[in-house]
Amino acid sequence: MxxxxxxxxxxxxxxxxxxxxxxxxxxxxxxTWLDRRxxxxxxxxxxxxxxxLKIGKFELRVAGLLHTxxxxxxxxxxxxxxxxxxxxxxxxxxxxxxxxxxxxxxxxIPMGDTVFPHLLWRHTDHGWVFPAISRLGVExxxxxxxxxxxxxxxxxxxxxxxxxxAGQGIVGAAIAGWSSDNKFSLMGALRxxxxxxxxxxxxxxxxxxxxxxxxxxxxxxxxRWQGENCWGIFAQPAAFFxxxxxxxxxxxxxxxxxxxxxxxxxxxxxxxYSGMKFGMFYFAEYMEVVTSSMLLVTIxxxxxxxxxxxxxxxxxxxxxxxxxxxxxxxxxxxxxGVVVFFGKVLAVCVFQAFVRWSxxxxxxxxxxKLGWRVLLPLSLGNLFVTGCVILALDKPSVDLAAxxxxxxxxxxxxxxxxxxIFVLRGIVGFSSPARRSRWIxxxxxxxxxxRGGTETGPMQA
Amino acid sequence: MATSTFPKKPPSPTNAxxxxxxxxxxxxxxxxxxxxxxxxxxxxxFFKNTKEMVRGERPxxxxxxxxxxxxxxxxxxxxxxxxxxxxxxxxxxxxxDGSPRCVACLCCSTACPAQCIFIEAxxxxxxxxxxxxxxxxxxxxxxxxxxxxCGYCVEACPCDAIRMDTGLHAVxxxxxxxxxxxxxxxxxxxxxxxxxxxANPRHEPGDxxxxxxxxxxxxx
Numbered sequence: 001m002x003x004x005x006x007x008x009x010x011x012x013x014x015x016x017x018x019x020x021x022x023x024x025x026x027x028x029x030x031x032t033w034l035d036r037r038x039x040x041x042x043x044x045x046x047x048x049x050x051x052x053l054k055i056g057k058f059e060l061r062v063a064g065l066l067h068t069x070x071x072x073x074x075x076x077x078x079x080x081x082x083x084x085x086x087x088x089x090x091x092x093x094x095x096x097x098x099x100x101x102x103x104x105x106x107x108x109i110p111m112g113d114t115v116f117p118h119l120l121w122r123h124t125d126h127g128w129v130f131p132a133i134s135r136l137g138v139e140x141x142x143x144x145x146x147x148x149x150x151x152x153x154x155x156x157x158x159x160x161x162x163x164x165x166a167g168q169g170i171v172g173a174a175i176a177g178w179s180s181d182n183k184f185s186l187m188g189a190l191r192x193x194x195x196x197x198x199x200x201x202x203x204x205x206x207x208x209x210x211x212x213x214x215x216x217x218x219x220x221x222x223x224r225w226q227g228e229n230c231w232g233i234f235a236q237p238a239a240f241f242x243x244x245x246x247x248x249x250x251x252x253x254x255x256x257x258x259x260x261x262x263x264x265x266x267x268x269x270x271x272x273y274s275g276m277k278f279g280m281f282y283f284a285e286y287m288e289v290v291t292s293s294m295l296l297v298t299i300x301x302x303x304x305x306x307x308x309x310x311x312x313x314x315x316x317x318x319x320x321x322x323x324x325x326x327x328x329x330x331x332x333x334x335x336x337g338v339v340v341f342f343g344k345v346l347a348v349c350v351f352q353a354f355v356r357w358s359x360x361x362x363x364x365x366x367x368x369k370l371g372w373r374v375l376l377p378l379s380l381g382n383l384f385v386t387g388c389v390i391l392a393l394d395k396p397s398v399d400l401a402a403x404x405x406x407x408x409x410x411x412x413x414x415x416x417x418x419x420x421i422f423v424l425r426g427i428v429g430f431s432s433p434a435r436r437s438r439w440i441x442x443x444x445x446x447x448x449x450x451r452g453g454t455e456t457g458p459m460q461a
Numbered sequence: 462m463a464t465s466t467f468p469k470k471p472p473s474p475t476n477a478x479x480x481x482x483x484x485x486x487x488x489x490x491x492x493x494x495x496x497x498x499x500x501x502x503x504x505x506x507f508f509k510n511t512k513e514m515v516r517g518e519r520p521x522x523x524x525x526x527x528x529x530x531x532x533x534x535x536x537x538x539x540x541x542x543x544x545x546x547x548x549x550x551x552x553x554x555x556x557x558d559g560s561p562r563c564v565a566c567l568c569c570s571t572a573c574p575a576q577c578i579f580i581e582a583x584x585x586x587x588x589x590x591x592x593x594x595x596x597x598x599x600x601x602x603x604x605x606x607x608x609x610x611c612g613y614c615v616e617a618c619p620c621d622a623i624r625m626d627t628g629l630h631a632v633x634x635x636x637x638x639x640x641x642x643x644x645x646x647x648x649x650x651x652x653x654x655x656x657x658x659x660a661n662p663r664h665e666p667g668d669x670x671x672x673x674x675x676x677x678x679x680x681x
Contacts, residue, residue: 041510358503447542448523
């Protein structure tokens with residue numbers, strides 16, 4: 001065994017942990033704000049905007065972001081209530097058990113392509129040089145340096161680690177409900193456990209199709225496959241929807257929020273919790289949204305890849321027809337990859353919030369019916385079809401292989417076009433003026449009209 | 462009425478209508494197309510409202526209240542003006558010289574069903590042309606906590622001296638004492654249009670326009 005040079009991995013690992021956990025926690029906090037403001041915008045409301053930080057005469061409001069900070073402060077200073085007959089040990093342990101698996105889950109998720117530190121920049125007699133690297137292959141050995149994989153723990157078991165940890169979150173919920181000495185909590189815990197059992201199966205089976213296709217359980221290799229071929233959402237469209245539905249069910253969010261259904265169970269398994277212990281459950285839920293978004297991006301939405309962006313630069317090609325080939329330094333492509341990954345995760349988080357605020361909650365029997373009688377057979381069918389297709393395309397003819405390559409490139413082109421159209425449409429939509437329709441009916445409106453519109457004073461309180 | 466139920470059903474509001482039962486179609490049974498439709502509606506509202514909030518072009522909450530968009534009135538900062546005939550806090554109208562039009566006839570305090578008006582009448586000093594012709598309020602006190610805002614005082618006033626057209630509602634205060642509105646406060650309050658007078662002209666005794674009998678005409 002070669003002696004491990006600690007400087008080569010300790011510092012990068014610490015930085016990777018800082019980035020990953022920092023992103024997770026900050027985005028989870030942002031999501032609590034996003035949930036409120038986005039739902040307000042969807043429902044034609046204003047949303048919370050009054051929390052203020054007064055520094056002398058200067059007032060800081062940041063569009064209601066301070067409500068999150070105020071919530072955090074409140075959690076710390078609230079009474080930490082424990083029911084008299086609760087199991088004190090388990091009651092205190094449950095929030096930790098709910099939170100830890102979520103934090104551990106992000107360890108295997110790759111946030112960018114492998115970085116070769118010795119190839120980022122070089123100082124020569126002519127000045128600084130930023131070299132590019134080849135599209136495929138391992139550069140570390142060839143140039144005598146080492147490689148940094150942009151995942152905290154690039155495990156070979158990859159997705160199996162995720163399967164192992166994803167189900168653990170429910171242990172916290174079940175223990176919380178059991179130890180609270182409260183019937184509502186117990187009902188919530190029961191629902192959480194049975195929901196988890198039902199949907200964990202679908203998660204596993206829907207992802208099984210994906211890693212049969214990719215031929216690996218390593219998450220970074222899955223992303224590389226998607227960069228070279230097509231995104232998982234095109235290769236496994238059914239699995240994408242099945243995984244999305246069960247991921248929402250796993251994070252216990254509407255429409256699958258039966259374990260904490262306010263209208264039925266007060267707040268389900270964390271009814272008895274207060275202060276920061278409640279905060280940890282609350283926060284774990286939002287972090288689960290982020291981690292499920294990360295998984296979705298990694299497995300189905302191309303991870304750090306953008307269409308036509310490869311490790312060596314931009315190559316716009318359909319089949320054998322190369323339109324543009326531009327070599328870009330390794331350092332820029334690495335930065336672009338990380339930014340793209342986190343950008344995609346944020347986009348999926350926003351989409352999850354859309355789902356959460358658009359759909360009504362399932363009834364319990366509907367939830368079970370959906371899980372066992374719709375999603376599970378569908379995922380089994382998906383697995384079967386995937387297997388058949390893989391078998392049929394095992395040794396493709398030259399024409400078929402070329403055709404598949406063109407189809408894959410066309411899917412990349414479609415993604416690029418859709419992203420471009422979305423961005424352009426957003427710019428056009430944002431810059432176009434709003435349409436107005438005045439209805440001056442009644443003396444109230446006449447008074448306001450006489451003053452030239454409703455007056456708005458400075459914000460108080 | 463063929464059937465009668467007990468307890469009696471309340472009459473349905475005039476704008477109520479029966480929602481037709483929709484037979485399940487393939488698209489509703491498949492669930493996914495309907496989900497995307499719903500998401501589309503939500504996204505349309507989201508992007509439109511976000512754009513207007515970011516650009517600061519929210520629809521006017523009063524003038525464009527029927528428009529699509531965020532038409533919430535942010536209350537303490539934005540207020541919907543009260544309608545023209547809203548009976549708000551009282552004010553005492555002024556004459557041209559700034560003194561109250563009130564002649565302390567006690568009509569308002571007599572008409573007041575809540576007995577919230579107290580007036581102490583006083584005579585004008587000797588030599589004033591108005592002495593013996595009319596009096597003036599030495600004290601004019603309204604207890605706004607007792608007031609029921611019925612407007613009878615305004616109806617009763619023969620001189621258009623008390624009005625409820627300030628367009629302001631009763632304000633919450635800390636103590637009962639603050640709800641006792643005295644003459645100076647009532648005189649200082651302005652009407653909707655900002656004036657302290659009224660549109661009805663006042664004819665002082667001695668004016669050529671004065672329609673009634675003045676002391677000069679009385680020759681006994």
